Amino acid sequence: MTTNAANLQLALNWLKEVISGRLRMHLGQSETFEVSPLNLSSEPSSLSAFLEHYDPDFAEFTLLLLTLAPHLHPNFFSQIIAEHLPEGGDFPEFGGVKATHHRGILPTGETALFILAGDNLEKRLEVQQLFSPEHWFAQHHILGLEAVREGEPAMSGRLILDSEMVELLTTGVVSRPRFSIDFPAEYIETKMEWEDLVLNPKTLRQIREIETWISHNATLMNDWGMGKKIKPGFRALFYGPPGTGKTLTxxxxxxxxxxxxxxxxxxxxxSKYIGETEKNLSRLFDKAEHKNWILFFDEADALFGKRTDIRDAHDKYANQEVAYLLQRIEGYNGLVILATNQRSNIDDAFIRRFQTIIHFPLPRPEERLLLWQKTFPPQIRLADDIDWGQIATRFELTGAGILNVTHYCALEFLSEKYNTLSGKQLEAAILREYVKEGKVV
Incomplete structure (x- = not known):
C-alpha cells in the first residue's frame, strides 16, 4: 500500500472513531466525547502535505474528511450507522441525502453539525462559520455547501469537496482541465523557443517587462509591502494585425x-441569456484562482468593445457583463493578456486597467528577412536567383504568412514537383498567400 493510501486509511479510521464517539453520546452509551490523536506515516503524502500547508484544527479536519469519505468508500457512513443502529430506522439528526447515482449516504451540513456539535446550539452556530465566505475553505475553493431550494435550511445542503481537491488528496496530482462548456479555455503550448520569435525591438522590450513582473512580483507584493497599495496580478493588452505573434508570445x-x-x-x-455570461466567467476564474496560470483572451473586443448607450435591457446587461469581467480580471493574481487586432476596438475606459499596452506591428523588412531565414528549412535546395533580402523588401507578409508560404513550398518539394526551389516558384507561392489573404497582387 502506498504512503498516501495508508494515510488516507488511517484518516478514515480516525473519522470513524469520531463519528462513533458522537453516536455513543447521542444514544446515551457514553457521557464523554474523546478522540485519540491522528498519527500519520512520516513518509510524505498528499494528505500530510495538505495538513502541513493549511494546518486545520480538529473541526476543520473532521469536516474535510466528511466530504472526502464518500469518494473513498461509498458505504462509509451507512456501515457506521448500521453498527450503532442494527435495527435501522429513521435518523434525521445525522442528516445526509441520497444521490442520483451514488447509493450510499452523502453528508450534508447537518451531518457536520451533528458530529461536531451534537445538540449544543452554541457549538452548532460555531460550526456554521466553517462555511462562511471568509473562511479559508471558501477563500481557497476547497469545500462548501450545495445551494438548497428557497425556504429550506441552508445546512441541509450537501457537503461539496472541490473536484481538484479530491484528485489532489487521492492521487497526489491535479490533471489539467479539459476544454468544455464549464471550462471554455484551451491549454496552448509550443515547441518553439524565444530565439525563434522575431518581433519589433520596442515590442520585445515591453515583453521583457512582463517577464520581470513574473520573476519579481512576489518580492514586490510581500517583501516590499506593495500588496497593500496595488491590485494583485498583471494585465496586458496586445494589439496588432493577425499573424504578428500575439498568441505565440x-x-x-x-x-x-x-x-x-x-x-x-x-x-x-x-451568452445571449441574461446572467449566463457572468456564470461562465465565474466558473473560469474560480478554476484559475491560485493556479498562477496565464489567461489569454484572444479577440477580446468581442466583449471589451465600445460600450453602448443604454437604450434597452439588453444594453444594460451587456455593460454589466463587461463590468463583471473587469472585476474578475482585476482580482486575478496572475497574468491576464487580452489580444485584439485594433486598439481602437477597445473602449478607452478600459485602457487604464492595463499595466502595459503592447503593439505588435507588421514586421519591417529587416524582421521579415530574419523570419524567412529562421523559418525556411535547410533541406529545401534554393536556386541562386533567390535573394532573401530582396524577397523581404518586396513582399509585406506577417510571420504567420511567411510560415504558410514555407509550409506550401516544403510540401511541394517533398512531393518532388521540383528538386530546387527557384525564385519564380517562391514568388508564385507568395502570390498564392497574397490571394488567400485578400491582398491586391
Missing part, C-alpha cells in the same frame, strides 16, 4: 517562466 511567456497558458474562447463565454 503569450505561449512563450508561459514556457519561459514555467506557467501554463490557457486561451479563452470568448465565443463560448458570452
Amino acid at each position: 503569450a505561449t512563450l511567456l508561459g514556457k519561459q517562466t514555467g506557467k501554463e497558458v490557457f486561451r479563452i474562447d470568448l465565443s463560448r463565454v458570452v
